[in-house]
Amino acid sequence: MQSSDAAVEISGLVKRYGEKTAVSGLDLTVRRGTLTAVLGPNGAGKTTTIETCEGYRRPDAGTVRVLGLDPVADAARLKPRIGVMLQSGGVYPGGRALEMLRHMAALHANPLDVPALAERLGLDSCGRTPYRRLSGGQQQRLALAMAVVGRPELVFLDEPTAGLDPHARRATWDLVRDLRRDGVSIVLTTHHMDEAEQLADDVAIVEGGRVIAQGSPEELCRGEAKGTLRFQGRPGLDLGTLIKALPDGTSAAELTPGSYLVEGEVDPQLLATVTSWCAQNGVMPERLAVERRTLEDVFLELTGRDLRA
Numbered sequence: 001m002q003s004s005d006a007a008v009e010i011s012g013l014v015k016r017y018g019e020k021t022a023v024s025g026l027d028l029t030v031r032r033g034t035l036t037a038v039l040g041p042n043g044a045g046k047t048t049t050i051e052t053c054e055g056y057r058r059p060d061a062g063t064v065r066v067l068g069l070d071p072v073a074d075a076a077r078l079k080p081r082i083g084v085m086l087q088s089g090g091v092y093p094g095g096r097a098l099e100m101l102r103h104m105a106a107l108h109a110n111p112l113d114v115p116a117l118a119e120r121l122g123l124d125s126c127g128r129t130p131y132r133r134l135s136g137g138q139q140q141r142l143a144l145a146m147a148v149v150g151r152p153e154l155v156f157l158d159e160p161t162a163g164l165d166p167h168a169r170r171a172t173w174d175l176v177r178d179l180r181r182d183g184v185s186i187v188l189t190t191h192h193m194d195e196a197e198q199l200a201d202d203v204a205i206v207e208g209g210r211v212i213a214q215g216s217p218e219e220l221c222r223g224e225a226k227g228t229l230r231f232q233g234r235p236g237l238d239l240g241t242l243i244k245a246l247p248d249g250t251s252a253a254e255l256t257p258g259s260y261l262v263e264g265e266v267d268p269q270l271l272a273t274v275t276s277w278c279a280q281n282g283v284m285p286e287r288l289a290v291e292r293r294t295l296e297d298v299f300l301e302l303t304g305r306d307l308r309a
């Protein structure tokens, strides 16, 4: 990939805290105009990596380029072009919500409309409330608003929906989708599989300070595993004609009386073949289900751990 196509290029990143190696040779490329979700168990090194991209930490080894710049040496040029939402802090606790947002907007040449952004994120009613008196979810949404108000080219969102109620989560997703549609590059960490599946162009799974898998959600879920299609019908169906109609490499079997399983490359064509065979044979395929691996399955296979563990 040409470096001009990359919003973030990390190569062989190592970061230690004393004896502890938090990041150990991490490689990651984020394409411009795309959203990359970084997933990994607690302590995998996600926040450390992101903070290094933001210029808050210096690499012990390896290189980090953000919009083609060095986040530490070129900080003054880079900071106005990126938006940062930290997991916590970075905000004056006594400051009032809307004042802080207005202040942040004033630091940028072409900011978003502050009242509209505040309304969109449900912050308009708490505009005069000091930051420390906002609820956890409100603090979170204010941090998101502050990260995006300057129309950055690239935003880093560290667990943007952690602890949000479903409504606020949805509003956050909508805002992130709009940013993405406007061509903003986005890196977000999350512990929510559905968030990554809904929003991400690319997913990077980090464990032990390295990226152990990267690809689109579809690529990662496709993997080596076959898809499955299950249905229920009358017991003892003769599957010979179905098997003949299915493509090579696809199997069909009656697992238990009346319970059928088709395994293979499950695509719309295969589904059509199975349902038309059912129609020809007077079979109503009850509980028809197409099942594919989810990101959570992939994550479990790769890390042996539950994402939220």
Ligand SMILES: Nc1ncnc2c1ncn2[C@@H]1O[C@H](COP(=O)(O)OP(=O)(O)OP(=O)(O)O)[C@@H](O)[C@H]1O
Binding pocket: 017, 020, 021, 022, 040, 041, 042, 043, 044, 045, 046, 047, 048, 049
């Ligand atoms: N300032 C620090 N001093 C010492 N160790 C640290 C520091 N910050 C992080 N670590 C350690 O480095 C490792 C990576 O932490 P990091 O916060 O980057 O992980 P993470 O993937 O973001 O985790 P989480 O999902 O819990 O946010 C952990 O073992 C953590 O304890």
